[in-house]
Amino acid sequence: MRPRQWLLALGTLLAGRVLRRRGGASGDAGAGGATGSDGEQVSGTPERRAENVVLVLLGIAILFAAGFVATYAAFSARHIPNELLGICLGMALVFIGGALTVVAKYLVVNEEIEEDYPSEHPEDQREIAQMVRESGGRFTRKRLLIAAGTATGAALGAAAITPVLSLGPIWYTQPLDRTPWRRGVRLVDVDGRPLAASAIEQESFYTAFPEGADPENIGSPIIVIRVDPANLRLPRARATWAPQGILAYSKICTHAGCAVALYRKPTFPVVEPEPEFVCPCHYSTFDPFTGGTVTYGPAGRPLPQLPLMIDASGDLRAAGNFSGRVGPSWWNVREPPV
Amino acid sequence: MTDPLLQPVRFIDERTAAAPAIKKLLRYPFPDHWSFLLGEIALYAFIVLIVTGVYLALFFDPSTAKTVYHGPYTPLDGASMSVAYKSVVDISFSHQAGLLMRQTHHWAADVFVAAIVMHLMRVFFTGAFRRPRELTWLVGLTILFTALLEGYLGYSLVDDLLSGMGLAIGYGVGLSIPIIGGPVMLALFGAPFPGAPEFWSRMYIAHVFIFPALLATLIGVHLALVAARHHTQFAESPRHSERRIVGLPMFPAQVPRSLALMFFVAGLLFLLGGLVQINPIWQWGPFEPWLGTNGAQPDWYLGWLIGALRLMPSFDVTIGHYTLIPNPFWGGVAFPMVVVGVLAAFPWVERRLTGDRRVHNVADRPRNAPNRTAFGVAFLSWVFLIFVFGAADRIYVLWDLSYNTQLTLFRVAIWVVPAALFLVVRQLSRNLRDADVIEGDREAAMHEAEQRERARVAQAGS
Numbered sequence: 195m196r197p198r199q200w201l202l203a204l205g206t207l208l209a210g211r212v213l214r215r216r217g218g219a220s221g222d223a224g225a226g227g228a229t230g231s232d233g234e235q236v237s238g239t240p241e242r243r244a245e246n247v248v249l250v251l252l253g254i255a256i257l258f259a260a261g262f263v264a265t266y267a268a269f270s271a272r273h274i275p276n277e278l279l280g281i282c283l284g285m286a287l288v289f290i291g292g293a294l295t296v297v298a299k300y301l302v303v304n305e306e307i308e309e310d311y312p313s314e315h316p317e318d319q320r321e322i323a324q325m326v327r328e329s330g331g332r333f334t335r336k337r338l339l340i341a342a343g344t345a346t347g348a349a350l351g352a353a354a355i356t357p358v359l360s361l362g363p364i365w366y367t368q369p370l371d372r373t374p375w376r377r378g379v380r381l382v383d384v385d386g387r388p389l390a391a392s393a394i395e396q397e398s399f400y401t402a403f404p405e406g407a408d409p410e411n412i413g414s415p416i417i418v419i420r421v422d423p424a425n426l427r428l429p430r431a432r433a434t435w436a437p438q439g440i441l442a443y444s445k446i447c448t449h450a451g452c453a454v455a456l457y458r459k460p461t462f463p464v465v466e467p468e469p470e471f472v473c474p475c476h477y478s479t480f481d482p483f484t485g486g487t488v489t490y491g492p493a494g495r496p497l498p499q500l501p502l503m504i505d506a507s508g509d510l511r512a513a514g515n516f517s518g519r520v521g522p523s524w525w526n527v528r529e530p531p532v
Numbered sequence: 533m534t535d536p537l538l539q540p541v542r543f544i545d546e547r548t549a550a551a552p553a554i555k556k557l558l559r560y561p562f563p564d565h566w567s568f569l570l571g572e573i574a575l576y577a578f579i580v581l582i583v584t585g586v587y588l589a590l591f592f593d594p595s596t597a598k599t600v601y602h603g604p605y606t607p608l609d610g611a612s613m614s615v616a617y618k619s620v621v622d623i624s625f626s627h628q629a630g631l632l633m634r635q636t637h638h639w640a641a642d643v644f645v646a647a648i649v650m651h652l653m654r655v656f657f658t659g660a661f662r663r664p665r666e667l668t669w670l671v672g673l674t675i676l677f678t679a680l681l682e683g684y685l686g687y688s689l690v691d692d693l694l695s696g697m698g699l700a701i702g703y704g705v706g707l708s709i710p711i712i713g714g715p716v717m718l719a720l721f722g723a724p725f726p727g728a729p730e731f732w733s734r735m736y737i738a739h740v741f742i743f744p745a746l747l748a749t750l751i752g753v754h755l756a757l758v759a760a761r762h763h764t765q766f767a768e769s770p771r772h773s774e775r776r777i778v779g780l781p782m783f784p785a786q787v788p789r790s791l792a793l794m795f796f797v798a799g800l801l802f803l804l805g806g807l808v809q810i811n812p813i814w815q816w817g818p819f820e821p822w823l824g825t826n827g828a829q830p831d832w833y834l835g836w837l838i839g840a841l842r843l844m845p846s847f848d849v850t851i852g853h854y855t856l857i858p859n860p861f862w863g864g865v866a867f868p869m870v871v872v873g874v875l876a877a878f879p880w881v882e883r884r885l886t887g888d889r890r891v892h893n894v895a896d897r898p899r900n901a902p903n904r905t906a907f908g909v910a911f912l913s914w915v916f917l918i919f920v921f922g923a924a925d926r927i928y929v930l931w932d933l934s935y936n937t938q939l940t941l942f943r944v945a946i947w948v949v950p951a952a953l954f955l956v957v958r959q960l961s962r963n964l965r966d967a968d969v970i971e972g973d974r975e976a977a978m979h980e981a982e983q984r985e986r987a988r989v990a991q992a993g994s
Contacts, residue, residue, distance in 0.1 A: 266628055266629060271627060271628045272604045272625070272626075274628050276635070277807055278806070279629055279806055280635075280636075280804075280805050280807055281803065281806055283799075283802040283806070284806060286799070287795045287796075287799030288795065288796060288799035288800070288803070289799075290795045291792045291794075291795030291796040291799055294788045294789075295792040297788040297792075298792060302784040303785065304785050305781075306778050307778075307779065307780075307781050308561070308771060308776055309776070310776060311761070311775055311776070311893050312760065312762060358719065359719075361722065362718045362719040362720065362721060362728070364719045367715060367718060370724050403822075410726055412821055413724075414821075415822030446821065449841075449859060450703075450704030450860045451701065451725055452697050452700050452704075453700075453821065453823055454824070455824030455826070473824070474825060474925075475701055475828065476838070476842045477925070488846055491846060492844045492845070492846050492860075494847055494850075494855070494858055495855070521704075522858065522860065523708065523848055523855050523859070523860075524708060524855070525709075525714060525855065526714070526854060526855065527854070527855040528854055528855075529855070
């Protein structure tokens with residue numbers, strides 16, 4: 195029980211110190227405020243009392259600081275109590291602050307001083323302007339030289355910031371439009387296992403990825419759900435995109451790029467009796483039955499839908515790429531008509 | 533018999549010729565008012581940030597390489613995560629005092645920004661930004677918004693679930709900037725979200741060097757500008773005037789006061805770091821782009837942006853099928869630009885409106901500038917209500933007020949409440965100011981009557 199012993203020792207020391215100090219102070223007072231022999235501060239005066247308080251506060255600070263070291267030494271990283279460390283270090287600092295407060299209030303001269311606010315220097319201002327004006331006295335074609343200097347600065351500036359282009363594909367924005375999904379790509383779960391159509395149940399929610407692609411690519415993750423095909427109201431062009439009522443949408447919100455991680459019945463006055471996709475960041479809500487249209491929240495365009503098909507062995511595969519661009523909208527994103 | 537203190541002083545003066553400057557510095561007058569300590573709190577929180585940040589940098593590894601966790605925090609045992617996230621979990625559980633430093637660092641960041649905002653409000657409502665202190669005001673604003681970015685970078689680096697969601701939103705907001713959004717975000721991230729591995733090095737160097745160095749420089753400039761024209765002061769007595777400053781000298785009176793505040797701030801931050809849990813990243817888990825959680829909230833100082841993003845009605849500005857301005861632009865870019873713009877332009881706008889171009893060293897009481905006070909309160913309430921709406925999902929959980937009801941309510945309230953507050957506060961300020969004037973007149977009249985009475989008695993006696 196080392197920690198408890200440490201604490202006990204700390205407490206005893208602390209109490210002893212405070213009591214001793216108090217005893218000392220009252221003892222001085224009891225001596226009738228005798229003058230020090232060599233003209234020192236009179237004991238029992240406010241200054242002397244303040245000094246005593248400062249000493250006590252610093253003493254307590256020392257104990258807390260020592261307590262921090264002791265706590266650090268007494269525990270392994272696994273069991274070290276963060277609270278005790280915080281109390282020791284924090285209280286050591288607070289008691290030093292307290293000591294300094296006493297110093298500020300009782301032990302230093304607190305006389306206000308008065309002085310003029312700094313003023314302007316009209317004479318110097320004129321002289322500076324004059325100096326600058328005269329410095330250009332030898333130039334005969336001032337404008338031309340200023341223009342040349344500006345042009346040089348601009349050219350050098352351009353040369354200096356050109357390497358910024360190496361940061362990333364600045365002009366080549368196609369990566370923003372690319373996804374790993376093609377016709378025939380198999381859907382796999384987060385562990386890389388193929389997703390069978392029969393495994394997709396209603397009222398549940400599956401995250402899937404393109405087989406063999408980087409799951410972290412923003413174009414990869416999709417949400418897969420199963421609904422009653424009778425309730426589907428997809429655009430006519432997407433009639434074949436949901437075999438057996440199995441639907442897939444990009445999991446990345448078209449508003450600000452968060453994962454659309456909720457599939458629930460809306461908490462606001464019910465527009466749809468069926469669950470919808472909700473992004474937890476800003477509550478953009480998308481209707482899976484109508485092709486991912488926005489029914490609530492700030493998103494400005496629908497969630498891109500991925501056409502699906504079921505292969506001979508019953509696994510889900512993409513039947514093409516998304517209906518629109520994946521991820522947050524940006525300048526130039528084209529939303530094809532549905 | 534020479535003064536033993538003279539020797540070191542002479543040593544320094546001989547080598548720097550700085551004795552007059554040092555003497556002046558030691559006698560620099562600090563007007564004594566509690567509200568002048570808010571800026572100092574920010575300064576001391578910044579120092580705590582540097583100290584704890586250096587400690588954290590000794591252990592943090594800014595790498596997105598994948599690793600598998602095996603360590604003392606068993607719920608994450610065997611989980612796949614980035615090296616960055618793992619190193620922060622290790623700071624929290626495997627390095628003695630690491631958690632204390634991490635939590636204190638996080639608390640210090642929250643307090644730093646809070647103190648800056650309070651300080652800004654003090655300066656605004658007392659008119660301390662007026663001529664000749666407009667540059668100090670602008671540098672202060674730059675510090676505030678640099679601090680916001682610095683804080684955002686700091687919690688994004690950890691690569692836990694919440695930081696990843698925050699980063700995704702930042703990416704989405706960046707993309708939404710017309711024309712340059714896509715190229716700039718690709719340049720910063722090096723690749724589409726979640727970005728190239730280099731992106732982590734970029735965030736790291738920005739968080740631990742570029743932004744702190746910038747902040748330290750700006751703070752230095754800010755303090756130098758304050759010292760150059762001296763502090764403002766309140767007209768507490770006839771001695772406090774536009775020409776004469778009254779205050780406690782830096783040495784010896786102000787030094788122990790200020791140091792005491794530093795130790796109190798640092799002590800409080802370490803107590804918070806030890807006793808009050810903040811951002812328990814091991815509970816959030818590692819981030820993957822396909823993961824998200826409900827009820828996520830950023831650090832308080834980004835709440836106003838979340839609120840603005842959530843309040844915005846659903847529309848993208850489009851021509852035909854081409855997007856011109858995506859929705860996040862309004863809440864994530866335009867809104868903060870408006871706030872910065874209004875604050876930055878305010879000294880000049882006010883000067884234009886009031887025609888008051890004089891140098892001001894005496895700070896106003898808020899009631900003595902009814903229009904400014906009313907505008908400040910209205911503007912603040914506008915930003916504050918948007919900030920509150922950022923936590924609407926929490927309010928829903930707390931008070932069962934549906935998100936949709938709140939949305940409707942706030943879309944009206946953010947315009948109506950500031951307008952109402954403007955009128956109310958302006959009237960209140962005017963009344964208080966007039967009451968002061970009446971009180972002053974009454975006192976002057978009584979004083980005069982007393983004088984007359986005394987004169988009469990004296991005359992009668994002679």
